[in-house]
Amino acid sequence: MPHPRSLLLPTPAQCGEMDRLAYKAVPIATLMDRAGWAVARAIRLHFTPCRVLVLCGPGNNGGDGYVAARYLAQMGSPVAVAALAEPRSDSDAAKAAALFKGPRVPFSPKEAARADLVVDAIFGAGLSRAPEENVVSVLKAAQRVVAIDMPTGIDGATGAILGDAPDCELTVTFVRPKPGHKLLPGSAKLGDFVCADIGEPQGILDQLGIQTWHNEPGLWHIPPMTPESYKYSRGVVSICAGGSMPGAARLSAAGARASGAGLVRISAGENAPAFRLGAPGLIVDDGELANLLQDERRKIWICGPGLTPDEVAETLPILLKAERIVLADAGALTWGAENPERLKGVAAITPHIGEFSRLFGKPGEDRLSAAREAARKINAVVVMKGADTIIAAPDGRAAINDHASPALATAGSGDTLTGVIGTMLAAGMPVWEACCAGVWLHGEAGLRAGDWPIAEDLDAHLGAARTKAIELGL
Ligand SMILES: NC(=O)C1=CN([C@@H]2O[C@H](COP(=O)(O)OP(=O)(O)OC[C@H]3O[C@@H](n4cnc5c(N)ncnc54)[C@H](OP(=O)(O)O)[C@@H]3O)[C@@H](O)[C@H]2O)[C@@H](O)CC1
Numbered sequence: 001m002p003h004p005r006s007l008l009l010p011t012p013a014q015c016g017e018m019d020r021l022a023y024k025a026v027p028i029a030t031l032m033d034r035a036g037w038a039v040a041r042a043i044r045l046h047f048t049p050c051r052v053l054v055l056c057g058p059g060n061n062g063g064d065g066y067v068a069a070r071y072l073a074q075m076g077s078p079v080a081v082a083a084l085a086e087p088r089s090d091s092d093a094a095k096a097a098a099l100f101k102g103p104r105v106p107f108s109p110k111e112a113a114r115a116d117l118v119v120d121a122i123f124g125a126g127l128s129r130a131p132e133e134n135v136v137s138v139l140k141a142a143q144r145v146v147a148i149d150m151p152t153g154i155d156g157a158t159g160a161i162l163g164d165a166p167d168c169e170l171t172v173t174f175v176r177p178k179p180g181h182k183l184l185p186g187s188a189k190l191g192d193f194v195c196a197d198i199g200e201p202q203g204i205l206d207q208l209g210i211q212t213w214h215n216e217p218g219l220w221h222i223p224p225m226t227p228e229s230y231k232y233s234r235g236v237v238s239i240c241a242g243g244s245m246p247g248a249a250r251l252s253a254a255g256a257r258a259s260g261a262g263l264v265r266i267s268a269g270e271n272a273p274a275f276r277l278g279a280p281g282l283i284v285d286d287g288e289l290a291n292l293l294q295d296e297r298r299k300i301w302i303c304g305p306g307l308t309p310d311e312v313a314e315t316l317p318i319l320l321k322a323e324r325i326v327l328a329d330a331g332a333l334t335w336g337a338e339n340p341e342r343l344k345g346v347a348a349i350t351p352h353i354g355e356f357s358r359l360f361g362k363p364g365e366d367r368l369s370a371a372r373e374a375a376r377k378i379n380a381v382v383v384m385k386g387a388d389t390i391i392a393a394p395d396g397r398a399a400i401n402d403h404a405s406p407a408l409a410t411a412g413s414g415d416t417l418t419g420v421i422g423t424m425l426a427a428g429m430p431v432w433e434a435c436c437a438g439v440w441l442h443g444e445a446g447l448r449a450g451d452w453p454i455a456e457d458l459d460a461h462l463g464a465a466r467t468k469a470i471e472l473g474l
Pocket residue numbers: 015019028031032035057058059060061062063064122123124125126127128129130131132148149150174175200
């Protein structure tokens with residue numbers, strides 16, 4: 001099933017390409033008019049009428065600003081425009097500027113401070129470098145800011161802040177959100193977020209080779225329970241466990257069971273007695289790993305939570321040799337950091353930024369590209385965890401997950417996540433889709449788990465999260 005167009009996140013460059021392709025059907029001037037109208041309408045809906053100052057840059061973002069100013073004036077708001085620089089003569093933005101007949105004021109901190117509401121139409125998709133100091137000081141002086149397309153200073157492709165960006169109360173973008181709307185730190189600056197349909201032919205999105213999606217149900221489909229379901233069709237998750245940190249493997253096991261695995265088994269070798277004191281529904285194996293792998297139903301293995309690098313060295317190569325689908329985390333990433341080649345053959349890894357940096361170097365401001373590059377490098381899906389999580393596949397696909405809560409920032413919640421992803425894999429989902437689904441379910445459980453949950457508290461919400469994802473994804 002193709003991934004739905006409605007979840008695509010085109011880069012600003014791809015949006016520019018889209019405008020060029022759409023030009024014959026809908027000229028830029030028309031799109032600009034609709035964009036400005038959408039901004040004026042959103043401002044009317046979000047704010048009581050007040051004195052508005054529209055800050056206009058020299059490009060099309062400024063053009064949208066002139067249109068919005070004209071419509072706001074028509075709607076009865078007192079509106080003035082302050083231009084950073086005039087648009088290029090004969091451009092669409094220049095034509096929009098000429099149609100605005102209201103007052104012009106200097107582009108200064110004083111004017112910005114006097115306005116009840118400042119509309120940031122300085123730079124949007126065309127931002128190419130950090131804004132100059134005069135731009136920053138004018139935006140800093142504003143009391144309340146609405147951004148057109150993107151708050152000035154945010155890189156729409158990466159969410160990086162170039163220099164500085166205003167904290168907005170509302171951001172209105174067009175056609176589709178961009179990666180920068182979903183990625184921190186930029187995404188925290190948007191305030192309320194509106195994506196307006198300006199009538200661009202959406203079919204053009206299919207021609208652009210966009211490889212980035214917002215992580216939502218519909219991007220993937222989790223198998224539902226059916227009357228014919230039995231435990232082996234729901235899937236078996238196997239987890240390697242060690243002696244020094246048994247809790248991590250137990251958290252993974254609990255996450256796997258709570259998200260709907262048919263059967264979860266812990267392979268603990270000589271440490272098995274400690275695990276047998278745990279949950280009664282868990283099967284604990286003390287046999288040799290090579291023998292356990294005789295069972296072909298045990299396709300999915302989690303290796304790393306609670307394991308020392310030595311324990312990983314004793315297990316991971318055996319799993320890979322047996323061609324199992326392996327999800328590597330924690331101790332396996334520490335072991336892999338010494339030589340990333342060791343991880344070749346795993347299906348997916350789930351590093352937080354520290355683990356990612358040890359494996360591949362610091363990701364820098366463009367985490368999306370860094371995650372994609374890492375996935376290509378080790379030929380595995382990379383789940384780069386954090387307040388926003390990027391799930392990148394070796395074929396270039398990437399999903400951005402902002403469906404999460406800071407309540408997840410508690411020790412062990414990453415172990416729960418590996419268990420949930422393990423269950424999605426055991427249910428037969430392809431690896432990238434399973435990782436995307438697992439991250440969303442984990443986020444949903446975090447959102448449902450109330451205030452200050454501990455990792456174990458997430459489990460009680462994973463079943464409902466799975467049901468919701470199935471319903472939304474239909
Ligand atoms: N389909 C859609 O989504 C539609 C979107 N539309 C709108 O178009 C907007 C994109 O317009 P745009 O490409 O003209 O870019 P925009 O941000 O106005 O700036 C470009 C100019 O700024 C300059 N410049 C850049 N950074 C700078 C800096 N730091 N300091 C100083 N200068 C800087 C840059 O100069 P250069 O770097 O090239 O030297 C160039 O001259 C988009 O955000 C949306 O609002 C609608 O109108 C139509 C449909």
